[in-house]
Amino acid sequence: MSACGRTRAELLRVAADGPGVDPELARHARECPDCAAALAELDGRWADVRAAADERPAAPAGLADRVIDALRGVRGTPGTYHGVDDGVRVADRVVVLVARRLAADAAAGLGHVRAVRADGDTLHIGLAVRWGVAADTLAERVRSAVLTGVATQVGPVVSAVDVQVVDVLPPSIG
């Protein structure tokens, strides 16, 4: 505590959050040599913390692509249609939503569907597999369920389904 009775804790608050948190003390510290010295020291230390807080952490590699894929998976590509019959076309969004539902059913309890994207007549599915599950077996099950399911429910719009295992889910607790 300084001679004027101000505590280090009070001064730390001013150093950390700025003079706005306690304008009276900030004013006092400009004239009181004890408080001014203490505040200058605290402020110097706090500058490092502020600098660290301002530094933006870098996103993991591939995160932006995965987020974009996930969004596309929900929306499909606007303006893109698949011909199912003479004069009948189905929006890409519908194919993607049906594929997503089929993939989720096929993977239920064993994994999660992270992304579904149509690229022409090929569907790309990103799959997260639960720890301990045979990834290749699950991927094949999802691939075949989506291929036949889309053909049955939508029509002959997809000629290939490409399943990629993109993540592993931690084992569930309990």
Ligand SMILES: [Zn+2]
């Ligand atoms: Zn003081």
